[in-house]
Each structure stands twice: as C-alpha cells, then as structure tokens.
Amino acid sequence: xKSKKIVVVGANAGxxxxxxxxxxxxxxxxxxxxxxxxxTSYAACGIPYYIAGDVKSxxxxxxxxxxxxxxxxxxxxxxxxxxxxxxxxxxxxxxKNLDKNEEFIESWDELLIATGSSAIFPDVQGIDAKGIFExxxxxxxxxxxxxxxxxxxxxxxxxGGGYIGLEMAETLLDRGMDVSLIDMASQLMNSMDQDITDxxxxxMKAEGVKLFLNEKLDHFETNKEDIIKTVVTDKQTHxxxxxxxxxxxxxxxxxxxxxxxxxxENDAIHVNKKMQTSVPGVWAAGDCAESFHLVKAKQxxxxxxxxxxxxxxxxxxxxxxxxxxxxxxxxxxITKFRELEIARTGLSEKEAKNLDFKFIAKTxxxxxxxxxxxxxxxxxxxxxxxxxxGRILGAQIVGRQGAGKRIDxxxxxxxxxxxxxxxxxxxxxxxxPFSPVWDPVQIAARAML
Amino acid sequence: xKSKKIVVVGANAGxxxxxxxxxxxxxxxxxxxxxxxxxTSYAACGIPYYIAGDVKSxxxxxxxxxxxxxxxxxxxxxxxxxxxxxxxxxxxxxxKNLDKNEEFIESWDELLIATGSSAIFPDVQGIDAKGIFExxxxxxxxxxxxxxxxxxxxxxxxxGGGYIGLEMAETLLDRGMDVSLIDMASQLMNSMDQDITDxxxxxMKAEGVKLFLNEKLDHFETNKEDIIKTVVTDKQTHxxxxxxxxxxxxxxxxxxxxxxxxxxENDAIHVNKKMQTSVPGVWAAGDCAESFHLVKAKQxxxxxxxxxxxxxxxxxxxxxxxxxxxxxxxxxxITKFRELEIARTGLSEKEAKNLDFKFIAKTxxxxxxxxxxxxxxxxxxxxxxxxxxGRILGAQIVGRQGAGKRIDxxxxxxxxxxxxxxxxxxxxxxxxPFSPVWDPVQIAARAML
Numbered sequence: 010x011k012s013k014k015i016v017v018v019g020a021n022a023g024x025x026x027x028x029x030x031x032x033x034x035x036x037x038x039x040x041x042x043x044x045x046x047x048x049t050s051y052a053a054c055g056i057p058y059y060i061a062g063d064v065k066s067x068x069x070x071x072x073x074x075x076x077x078x079x080x081x082x083x084x085x086x087x088x089x090x091x092x093x094x095x096x097x098x099x100x101x102x103x104x105k106n107l108d109k110n111e112e113f114i115e116s117w118d119e120l121l122i123a124t125g126s127s128a129i130f131p132d133v134q135g136i137d138a139k140g141i142f143e144x145x146x147x148x149x150x151x152x153x154x155x156x157x158x159x160x161x162x163x164x165x166x167x168x169g170g171g172y173i174g175l176e177m178a179e180t181l182l183d184r185g186m187d188v189s190l191i192d193m194a195s196q197l198m199n200s201m202d203q204d205i206t207d208x209x210x211x212x213m214k215a216e217g218v219k220l221f222l223n224e225k226l227d228h229f230e231t232n233k234e235d236i237i238k239t240v241v242t243d244k245q246t247h248x249x250x251x252x253x254x255x256x257x258x259x260x261x262x263x264x265x266x267x268x269x270x271x272x273x274e275n276d277a278i279h280v281n282k283k284m285q286t287s288v289p290g291v292w293a294a295g296d297c298a299e300s301f302h303l304v305k306a307k308q309x310x311x312x313x314x315x316x317x318x319x320x321x322x323x324x325x326x327x328x329x330x331x332x333x334x335x336x337x338x339x340x341x342x343i344t345k346f347r348e349l350e351i352a353r354t355g356l357s358e359k360e361a362k363n364l365d366f367k368f369i370a371k372t373x374x375x376x377x378x379x380x381x382x383x384x385x386x387x388x389x390x391x392x393x394x395x396x397x398x399g400r401i402l403g404a405q406i407v408g409r410q411g412a413g414k415r416i417d418x419x420x421x422x423x424x425x426x427x428x429x430x431x432x433x434x435x436x437x438x439x440x441x442p443f444s445p446v447w448d449p450v451q452i453a454a455r456a457m458l
Numbered sequence: 459x460k461s462k463k464i465v466v467v468g469a470n471a472g473x474x475x476x477x478x479x480x481x482x483x484x485x486x487x488x489x490x491x492x493x494x495x496x497x498t499s500y501a502a503c504g505i506p507y508y509i510a511g512d513v514k515s516x517x518x519x520x521x522x523x524x525x526x527x528x529x530x531x532x533x534x535x536x537x538x539x540x541x542x543x544x545x546x547x548x549x550x551x552x553x554k555n556l557d558k559n560e561e562f563i564e565s566w567d568e569l570l571i572a573t574g575s576s577a578i579f580p581d582v583q584g585i586d587a588k589g590i591f592e593x594x595x596x597x598x599x600x601x602x603x604x605x606x607x608x609x610x611x612x613x614x615x616x617x618g619g620g621y622i623g624l625e626m627a628e629t630l631l632d633r634g635m636d637v638s639l640i641d642m643a644s645q646l647m648n649s650m651d652q653d654i655t656d657x658x659x660x661x662m663k664a665e666g667v668k669l670f671l672n673e674k675l676d677h678f679e680t681n682k683e684d685i686i687k688t689v690v691t692d693k694q695t696h697x698x699x700x701x702x703x704x705x706x707x708x709x710x711x712x713x714x715x716x717x718x719x720x721x722x723e724n725d726a727i728h729v730n731k732k733m734q735t736s737v738p739g740v741w742a743a744g745d746c747a748e749s750f751h752l753v754k755a756k757q758x759x760x761x762x763x764x765x766x767x768x769x770x771x772x773x774x775x776x777x778x779x780x781x782x783x784x785x786x787x788x789x790x791x792i793t794k795f796r797e798l799e800i801a802r803t804g805l806s807e808k809e810a811k812n813l814d815f816k817f818i819a820k821t822x823x824x825x826x827x828x829x830x831x832x833x834x835x836x837x838x839x840x841x842x843x844x845x846x847x848g849r850i851l852g853a854q855i856v857g858r859q860g861a862g863k864r865i866d867x868x869x870x871x872x873x874x875x876x877x878x879x880x881x882x883x884x885x886x887x888x889x890x891p892f893s894p895v896w897d898p899v900q901i902a903a904r905a906m907l
Contacts, residue, residue, distance in 0.1 A: 022895075052828065052895070058890055058891070070830060314888060338885045341886060342887060343889045343892050343893075379503075381504055381519060382504070382507060411863060414860065414893070415863065415866070417866075417884075417897065420867075420886055421874065421886075422874075424880070425871075425874030435866075435869060436764065436765070436786075436789070437869055438764075439763060439792065442507070446471075
C-alpha cells in the first residue's frame with residue numbers, strides 16, 4: 010500500500026487511540042494530530058474524582074503526553090493548534106497555531122474527525138458568572154478545583170441529575186459543602202426508570218443532598234465581582250457559592266457541518282460501522298460521532314469513553330487499510346454515589362415503551378452477597394425482556410458494593426441475544442462472600458419466567 | 459394428570475429445591491422427603507465463614523427448617539430418617555427412623571435421589587483422631603467450631619489446597635492460628651493453571667500461611683486421648699493441634715449402585731439433561747449426579763451449590779410433568795483468600811491441553827479500577843481460546859476487590875460461544891471507581907488478537 014498522510018482533528022483519548030493503532034499498523038505513514046487544547050489523551054471521566062481529591066494531580070489523568078506520542082510513536086501531535094476549516098475538495102485543513110497566532114494549510118490523504126463533545130450550557134442570564142462550571146475538559150476541571158481552593162464555597166448547587174450531577178454531588182458533599190441538586194425532570198438519571206431512580210434519590214437525601222426535582226433553572230444572579238450568588242428557578246431562589254452544570258453534552262460538529270459532512274442522530278456525525286462519514290476519505294470517531302444501538306437497531310449518540318475507545322480503534326485499523334466493523338453499543342453505563350452503585354444497559358422500560366417493543370419488566374430485591382454473610386448489602390435488579398421470546402432487552406441495577414459491575418453479565422447476555430431462560434441456565438460464580446447461590450441477575454430472570 | 463406420590467432421598471438444598479418446585483407445580487401431589495441428618499436446606503458453602511465467626515450462628519446457614527416445609531408447603535419432610543434401600547421393581551424405599559430405630563417401607567411413583575456428596579477421607583493411620591475435620595456437613599462444621607472453642611488449637615494443618623483449603627486457611631489464620639497447608643500437587647487450586655496459582659501461593663505466604671507443596675500425607679499421630687498431635691508426610695513431621703482435610707468430595711451413590719442405577723463420570727449418578735437416571739421414574743440431582751460440560755462437550759461431575767440448585771429446579775419441573783433441560787455447566791467457581799479474589803470458568807490451559815483442543819492462552823496484568831483511582835488493585839486475567847476461531851474456552855482471574863465476579867462476564871461469553879473479537883466489541887460498563895476504560899477481560903482478549 011502506498012504511504013499516506015493522515016490528519017487527526019482532536020488529540021484527546023479517541024483521536025490518539027486511533028492514531029496509535031494506525032501507527033502500529035502503518036509504521037511509515039505520516040500522522041499529524043491537531044489539538045486546540047493543551048492536553049492529549051486525558052481521562053475526562055476522572056475529573057470529578059480529581060476535584061474530590063481522590064486523584065491527587067491532574068497529571069494522573071493524562072494517559073500520555075504529547076512528547077511521548079512524538080518521540081516514542083512518531084506521531085506529530087500539535088497541541089494549541091485549532092483546525093479552522095476542512096476543505097474536502099482539496100483534501101486540506103486550515104489550522105491556527107493558537108500560541109503564535111499563525112494560520113497554515115495542511116494536506117491529508119485521509120482525515121479523522123475526533124473533535125469530541127462539549128457541555129450543553131443553558132443560554133440564561135448570568136451563565137457566564139464566575140463559579141459556574143461544567144466539567145467536560147481537564148482545563149475546566151482544574152478551574153473548578155482552583156475556584157474551590159480560592160473561594161472555599163459552602164453552598165453548592167448542581168444543575169442536572171445525570172452521571173456528572175451525581176458524581177459531583179458526592180464530591181462536593183465529601184468536601185463538606187451543603188449540596189442542592191436541581192433537575193427539571195421528575196426523576197434523577199433520566200436514562201433509567203423512575204422505580205429505580207427513586208431509590209437513588211432516597212439514598213442521596215439520606216446522605217444529605219437536597220433534591221429539587223420538577224424544578225427548572227431560570228437564571229443566575231451574581232454579585233458585583235460577577236461571582237455567582239443565587240440560582241433562580243421557576244419555583245424558588247437557591248443561594249449558591251458554586252454551581253456545577255451537568256445537563257448533557259453535544260457533539261462538536263461545527264467543522265464537519267461547514268465541510269458538508271452529514272449529521273445524524275442527536276446531530277452527531279453520521280458514520281457507518283467502519284466509522285466512515287458521508288464523505289470518502291473522511292472518518293469520525295468518539296463523542297462527535299454516532300453509534301449503532303444493538304437493541305434499538307438504529308443509530309444513536311452515546312458520548313462515553315468506552316464507546317469512543319472502541320470506535321477509535323476501529324477507525325485506526327480501517328484507515329490503515331483494514332476492514333473491520335464496530336458492531337454497536339448497548340448504552341451500558343455505571344456510576345456511584347458514595348456506597349450506592351448504579352448501572353444500566355440496553356433499554357429501560359421507558360425506552361422499550363417509546364420504541365413500541367412488546368415487553369415485560371420486573372424489579373427484584375436481593376442481596377449482593379449471601380444473605381447470611383456479614384458484609385452483604387441490598388441490590389435491586391430490573392430486567393426488561395421481549396414479551397414472547399423472553400429476549401433480554403435491558404437491565405438496571407442499584408445496590409451496594411459489588412452490585413454495579415453485574416451489569417456486564419447482562420450486557421454480554423444482551424449482546425448474545427439471550428433470553429430469560431438462558432440467563433437462569435448460565436453457570437455464574439458463587440461463594441458466600443460474592444453472591445447468593447442464584448446471582449441476583451438470575452433471581453430477576455427467574456422472577457419473570 | 460393423575461396425582462402421584464414422590465419420594466425425595468436427601469432433604470438438603472438440592473432435594474428441597476426440587477420438592478418446593480414440585481409443590482408449586484403440583485399442589486395436590488404427595489411429597490415425602492427423607493433426610494438422615496438433622497438439618498434441611500443449609501448452605502454448606504457458608505461453613506468456613508461460620509467457623510470464622512463471620513456468620514454468627516449455624517441457624518443463619520439454614521435456609522428453611524423442616525417444620526416450615528411441613529406447615530407452609532405441605533411437604534412431608536422427615537429428618538433423622540435414613541433410606542436404606544431403593545427397590546426399583548416394587549417402587550418402594552426401605553427407610554429407618556434413626557431416633558426410634560424402626561424400619562418401614564414407603565412406596566413411590568417417582569423417586570428423586572439427592573443424596574449429595576461426602577468428603578474424601580484418606581485411609582491412613584490416625585485419620586479417626588479427635589481434631590481432624592472435614593466440612594461437608596453442618597454437623598461437622600459445628601463439631602470443628604466446638605473443638606476450637608474447647609481446645610484452643612495454636613497450630614493448624616490443612617491437607618489440600620483447593621477451595622475448602624484456602625477458605626479454612628483464611629479462617630484459621632484470622633483466628634490467630636499458625637497455619638500450614640500441605641498439598642501433594644506442585645500447585646494450589648488444581649483446577650487452575652500454575653502461572654495463576656503461583657500468584658495465589660505468593661500472596662498466601664506473604665499473609666503468613668506456610669505452604670508445603672509436592673508433599674504427600676502419610677499418616678497422623680495422636681496423643682493418649684486420641685487427639686491429633688502430628689501430621690506425618692513423605693518429607694517431614696508437622697505438629698498439629700487441629701487438622702482440616704479438604705482433598706475433594708465423592709458422590710453418595712451407595713443406594714443408587716445397590717439399586718442397579720447406572721453411574722457415570724467420577725462415579726456420580728448418570729443423568730440426562732432432564733435429570734433422569736438410567737431407570738425410568740428415578741431422577742437424580744445435585745452433588746450425587748453428573749452434569750454436561752458445555753465446553754468439554756461431555757459428562758462431568760461438578761459438586762457445587764449453583765449446579766445442584768439448577769439441576770434440582772429442572773428435576774422438580776420435570777417430575778411435575780414438565781419438559782425442560784439443564785443445558786450444562788462451565789465449572790465456574792469463585793473463592794477468596796483475605797483480599798485476593800480467585801475465579802475460574804470453562805477450561806484451564808491444562809484441561810485444554812489434556813482434551814487435545816487447539817488453543818492459545820495468555821495472562822495479562824491490569825488494574826481492577828482506573829489506574830489513577832486510589833483504591834485500584836492488581837488483577838490478572840488468563841484467557842484460553844480456540845486457535846483459529848478465537849472462541850473463548852475458559853478464563854481464570856486473580857486479583858483484588860472487584861476482580862472475581864468479572865468471571866461471570868466471561869461465563870456468559872462462553873455460553874454464547876463468543877470469540878475474542880466479540881469480547882473486545884462488548885459494551886461493558888466503565889467509570890473510574892469500577893474499571894479501566896477497557897475492562898481487564900477485554901484487555902486480555904485484545905492482547906490475544
């Protein structure tokens with residue numbers, strides 16, 4: 010194969026996973042990666058734990074520094090370089106060196122767009138105040154941590170009860186703040202069902218978080234130094250020394266749109282299972298791109314690190330001349346709030362209903378370990394299955410230590426199109442310090458048969 | 459269906475699971491269960507933790523007492539009743555009431571043999587000494603606990619480095635004893651591969667267990683009161699105040715053999731997937747019966763509680779007139795020694811070799827959580843896969859908290875005949891407090907591709 014020049018737009022975890030794979034497959038090709046920020050390959054998911062102090066330094070979140078890519082892998086990574094324009098016709102990008110304030114043109118044979126996603130920031134009065142943070146970049150995480158150190162906030166308000174909201178509620182509570190969490194929905198964790206999220210809410214309240222559901226942000230008020238003072242909702246005014254906004258992310262697709270590349274679900278870049286965009290020679294992977302959902306059997310947008318990594322690996326192999334496919338996602342996700350582990354995969358009951366599946370759903374209560382074992386804890390498992398076939402469509406788990414990762418067993422079962430009886434039949438591991446004789450996952454399946 | 463009379467021989471977990479299922483399916487049938495011991499439905503796997511004191515009372519290990527079966531489920535359970543003979547031709551059993559020392563005959567339309575297994579006890583000099591215990595029954599566990607309380611043993615010798623050996627090493631070490639563990643093999647946990655068990659041995663030694671591998675028990679010496687004094691091996695003499703023997707179990711099949719019922723693998727009762735024995739109307743389930751191994755594709759004997767439960771449920775349904783099959787086992791098992799979790803499923807490398815599979819095998823080192831997360835620990839994952847297809851044949855895991863239950867994901871994958879690429883593609887859960895971005899299971903699969 011003739012040597013090619015590859016340009017990667019965005020040198021975070023996704024882009025650099027692809028670039029690294031490409032380098033292993035094609036030792037001679039020229040690979041250039043442009044990153045408008047100052048960091049490469051960092052673990053965005055670790056930011057709440059960095060702010061908590063569990064992760065001591067932000068350096069710990071950086072998997073590999075630019076100089077390592079340059080020196081060890083011969084990948085020409087350029088941080089503080091923003092790609093301004095993708096020129097499809099001439100196979101070029103226009104790039105700005107942000108430090109030197111210079112623009113230049115770089116040509117490519119194949120282009121990978123790995124521009125990631127950004128936090129959705131509500132367009133309300135006061136949103137630009139000091140002390141309001143989102144946490145989609147390491148820079149922003151570090152800013153939030155610095156702000157806490159400098160200002161010693163006592164009263165924290167979190168807007169949004171999703172993954173970031175829960176993780177930051179834990180973090181700020183652990184740092185001794187008075188934490189209020191506001192969500193406009195009637196439940197936390199909107200991708201899960203309310204019978205499950207109600208038990209999360211109950212636990213969070215018992216731990217001291219003030220929850221305000223069915224409450225909508227209206228605007229923010231600031232003091233004279235433009236520092237956040239209050240969060241005003243449609244119901245009341247909350248005093249706030251710091252605000253965390255975690256209401257979701259949107260794919261970064263401005264460049265792709267201007268280049269005429271087709272968007273898809275949730276306005277993410279449309280890709281096929283090879284990670285090809287609508288334009289030949291242009292690929293996309295990570296938070297900016299779509300995925301195929303194995304149960305929904307349609308395109309979705311799942312901006313998670315696991316998906317980004319898998320997509321990027323597939324993109325790297327295919328750009329290098331390989332021919333593999335990324336089969337798709339289940340929307341598997343996990344988080345915790347203090348001692349409560351929370352996980353989901355596949356369809357929630359709500360989603361099954363919205364997608365007109367004929368389904369049955371059931372939630373069971375069991376224990377994480379043998380009921381007589383001293384460190385055992387409560388666990389709830391909810392399964393959603395197709396009505397006649399019994400095929401597993403989705404699952405949700407909340408419970409104490411050891412509960413969450415059980416979602417992987419169900420993710421494997423869904424991937425393999427197993428039904429309820431198959432789950433019951435599975436030879437899962439048992440010993441009193443690990444599980445009841447029937448794993449709670451199987452107890453749920455049995456209850457539905 | 460005409461009403462039937464069912465006799466169950468053995469009223470422990472297996473027998474009573476079947477009887478309970480049968481009762482739910484057939485509310486009118488007569489069900490009699492004979493148990494020669496004094497307990498029904500107890501959790502034998504919990505005995506080491508009962509001796510350790512983690513489980514406070516032996517009552518906690520009893521899932522359901524005879525009177526509950528009798529009163530709530532109308533199952534005629536008779537403890538201290540030993541079945542002496544099965545008469546196939548006349549469909550009768552001869553039973554002895556052990557308390558009254560009376561024998562009687564009971565007829566049956568269908569018979570379930572659930573006689574369980576017994577510890578293998580080496581036939582050596584001194585084996586009947588006071589202070590030598592095996593732990594296959596609640597009675598024996600209670601005896602061992604009483605002996606410890608009365609005699610305050612300082613020096614413990616464990617014969618056998620399998621599951622019971624490891625669990626009792628933990629228990630006795632935690633109780634402050636000086637613990638030696640002797641095994642005639644060159645490794646612990648003979649169902650696993652030595653590269654994995656070496657790391658278990660290393661950990662156990664660091665925690666203070668004295669390991670003597672490649673060392674064979676010769677006989678025991680006792681004092682004048684016939685209390686254990688020393689364990690004599692082919693290499694040396696070990697002082698011992700208490701001895702635990704955990705060198706395996708054998709199926710209890712005397713009754714079946716005398717009745718002319720066919721035995722199979724490891725001299726367990728031969729059964730088909732419906733749990734029928736070679737004699738029409740006679741069923742068997744639990745530790746006394748065979749299973750089908752899904753990877754080996756042949757009959758095996760896996761005397762574990764999970765298998766016994768599944769078999770018994772299938773037997774109960776089929777005796778009641780149902781028609782389901784128990785597809786089979788993978789030999790999935792899990793245990794721990796202090797902070798080290800140990801799990802296996804499917805074939806070890808050794809087994810794959812012995813069965814002439816064409817295979818590849820690899821062991822990877824990773825972390826249980828994100829490497830930067832503070833409570834992360836080491837984990838080793840070994841995968842065995844078919845050479846050309848990449849189909850997963852087996853796995854072994856050792857590692858810190860959260861390591862062991864990951865075996866279930868692989869058990870699901872093996873059940874579904876997944877290959878290495880399927881494992882990599884799976885949408886498993888990730889967040890820093892739970893896993894690296896690529897779960898260690900996937901890291902192992904990637905390393906083999």
